[in-house]
Amino acid sequence: MTATARSSALYRAVWRWHFYAGLIVLPFVILIAVTGAIYLFKDEINDAAYGDLRLVPAQEVPALPPSAITAAALGMHPGVLRGYSPPATRDRAAQVKIAGEDGLKDTVYVDPYTGVVIGTAWDSGVSGSTAMWVVRKLHSLEYAGWIGNRIIEAVAGWMVLLVATGIYLWLPRGRNVGTFRPRKGAKGRPWWRDLHAATGIYVAGFIVFLAMTGLPWSGVWGKQFYDLSYAAGLGMPDGYWNDVPLSTVPMAEALDRAPWIAEHQPMPMSQPTGGIPAALDDVVRKVEALGIHPGYDLAIPGDATGVFTASVYPDDIAQERVIHLDQYSGEVLFDMDLSGLGTLGRLAEWGVSIHMGQAFGLANQIVLLIACAAMVLMCVSGAVIWWKRRPAGSLGAPAVPADWTIPRGILIIAVLLGIFFPLVGFSMLAIAAIELGLTATRRLRTA
Amino acid sequence: MKTIFAAVALSLVALPSVAQDIEVREAFARATLPNAPVAGGYLTVANHGDRDDRLTGARADFAGEAQIHEMTHSGDVMRMRELPDGVAIPAGQEVHLSTGSNHLMFMRLNRGLVQGDTVTVTLTFEKAGDIDVPFIVGPINARSFDDDGSGRTAPADHGGHSH
Known part of the structure; x- marks a missing residue:
């Protein structure tokens, strides 16, 4: 096999994978892009609607x-x-x-x-708001339960693969095609193809960024990410999200004097209608004296060992803060801001903040809105190119080559990617099995 | 306690506040938690006459201000707004101001409302004029005039806790 034939076989293999992956994830990418674009403006929408x-x-x-x-x-x-x-x-x-x-x-x-x-x-x-809750649950497809959430995780990984294969296909090879904009005078399918390629090259970085910063939320990749970074001492310290400290119920003291919050308690909190911890004002005064950013939430202890938890995740992530206080003594048990997190934990919080359009304010929201629109355009143009070249009555997938010579380098990259994105790995195996099946069938038929 | 409460209630039911054609009964307020700045008031108004009337306002010595509020529901959202023109009391009809709909809103409370007490509220009607009405102070979660607040519909957190 000559070098040209080998590179042409590789080109066709990459194209085929780009084609299959694109067609399968297309509806999900539209879902993610549209719900994401809406959720970027959730505060503005909530203020307008409610x-x-x-x-x-x-x-x-x-x-x-x-x-x-x-x-x-x-x-x-x-x-x-x-x-x-x-x-x-x-x-x-x-x-x-x-x-x-x-x-x-x-x-x-x-x-x-x-x-x-x-x-x-x-x-x-x-x-x-309920409306934005639905949008959020659709974005992660948690709305469709556990399976939906796993599908979206796989889609995020596949989006990274689509970008990688897409860039490979985009590489100018001296052909007369559009690279940074549609070629002059292009009409019909060539114009759509150029639009897809040119839009893709501009938005590629954003797609990879959004996919990667979305993954910390996911069930498999995200859990591994946080578990491993925690184990390496680079993640979220105890108490930030998990292993919240407990209030120490002062048993001895409780016998001769009422616990701190219950001193002026109008009624026990176990009544059908509970009272207010009398110290609520003190707790608020205390966390505000500690300089917590406005807009924080204060969670009320839910049981005897529960703690007051003040937390805030503002646009300026340097101001992110979690404070736990003992419900009896009012003592601050835990107080941490972003600087207390491990490197990877901090990186994830920063990525999440940009992903949600918070970190850089309105510019952040607008840039990501454009990225979302571009992703929808990628899906539409991708579907159009396929539809226009598709022979009547067939899927029109690029032909499976008779000869399976994938360079070892590419295979290694695919395996590594499959390990890095486990759900992508599983779906790659599934598609590879289908391809092998198709090849085998054809061999049988031609034999 | 329950018996006394019932007896007081009965005596009030037996002696409704009637002025001309307007009858107010089953008037109650919810007890307040310490420091509460507001409290809700609920009542039934019957118009026995043959001309329409309108509840336009209320005042009480325990509140700096009293407003008539409406409650509207849309989906999971409930909204409460002042009804500046009050509530129509059509001739021959009964109007309920209840915990799930229109109600009185006592604001700038100068003292807390204690369960079991009776407080006086002056209601102003467009035609019937001012009527002083005794309001029984019920439990903080009272839904109706004779609700003892025992939590017939206790929250799920306290399921199994019987009274």
Whole structure:
């Protein structure tokens, strides 16, 4: 086999894999790009759609103390207090998380100046609204359960492979095709092909970045990443996410005097409608004195050994912070910001922040929005090129070569990638099996 | 305790506040947690007359201000807003201001409301004028006038805890 024939065989092999991978992940890439583009603007969308709950007229008077705001919320929405989020700015409502008598956790929006309850909504956590919660769950396809989430993880890995194979196919080889823009006078399929190639080369870096920074969330890759970086002492220290410290129940003291939070406790928290830890105001004062960034959430201890946890993940990740306090003594048990994390943990948080369009503000959001639009364009143009060259009534996949001479280098890269992205590895094996099957069938037929 | 509560309740049901054609009954407020700046008030208004009336406002010595609020639901979101024009009380009809719908909002409380107490609220009607109404202070989670707050619908966290 000549060098030209070998390189042409490789070109066709790469093209075939790019074709199969692209066709299979195409609908998922559109899903990820569209939901991602929406979620980039979740705060803006939530403020626009639910401004009547989230925003209040700013007032010059000081806001009511947290105990008053939570008391107001519990009065209008009886239940057990689970969390309190002070208004991040003077024109925002305070948010009180209450596990209601129906067993559902709700967010109660309270005007911090009057204590008037503005409304309630099902607590959708960091998403801020049910609609954005759905978008987030679609982005990870957790909406479709465990399988969906694994599919998205595989898709993320395949996107990296698509970029790699795509760049290989894009490499100018002295052919008359568009590289950085569609060739002059191109129409029809050549124009779409050039659009696909040229868009791809600009957006390649963004796709790889978004795929790689999305993976820390994933079930297999992400778990391995955090486990390994933790083991290497480069990840999240104990207490940041896991192994939260416990409040030490002061048994001896409890006998002759009430625990700290219960001293002025209006009623035990085990009642159908719980009270407010009397020390809520003290806890808030304490974490704010420690300089926690506005917009933080305060989780209320859920049981006898639970802790107060103040946490914030602001746009400026240097301000990221987690503080745990003993519910009885009010003592700070744990206080860490980004600088306390291991190198890989810090890197992941930084990547996640850019991935979510937070790190660099509006510019970050707009650049990623354009990247999302470009990804949709890649999918559309990819589908068009396939459709236009597809012979009537057949899949039109690039032909499987009779001779399987894949250079050893490429094979090693494929194996390494398959190990690095386990779910990609599994799907590669599946596709390879299908290809081998097809080749064998054809050999049988021609024999 | 329950018996006394029931007896008081009965006496109030037996002696509804009637002024001309307007009858107010089963009026109650929820007890407040310490430091609570607001409290809700709930009641049933019957218009026995043949002309429409309107509840336009309320005041009480324990609150700096009282408003009439509406509650609207859309999907999982509930919103509460002031009804500046109050609530219509059509002739021959009964209107409920309850924990799940329109209600009174007592604001800038100058003292807490204690379960078992009775507080007086002055309701203002467009035609019937001012009516003083005794409000029973029920449990903090009371859903109705005779709800003893025992948590008939206790949250899932406390399942199995019977009273």
